[in-house]
């Protein structure tokens with residue numbers, strides 16, 4: 001399946017973990033069920049945060065140029081179950097590096113979330 005923009009440029013919507021386009025949505029669905037799409041998932045800060053990095057396989061980029069964004073890291077607050085950090089990547093390698101980088105800076109991000117979402121809430 002492809003998406004087409006107003007200039008007539010087209011781009012595949014689905015990609016495997018190696019970044020190769022997939023035409024068959026059922027093939028994508030089968031890959032999506034595979035546990036190896038979970039790149040890294042862990043609880044941190046004494047289980048206050050769940051940090052999850054996964055392969056999505058659906059291009060989340062908004063442009064028709066450049067590499068597709070098919071991996072994602074999300075950080076969820078376990079007090080409210082909301083995501084407070086998200087980043088997307090093109091490759092598994094970038095995802096592993098991105099996950100580590102977010103984990104390193106998570107205390108600052110989580111404190112900002114606590115203040116904005118939990119302490120300043122009226």
Ligand SMILES: [Zn+2]
Pocket residue numbers: 077078079080081082113117118
């Ligand atoms: Zn929260």
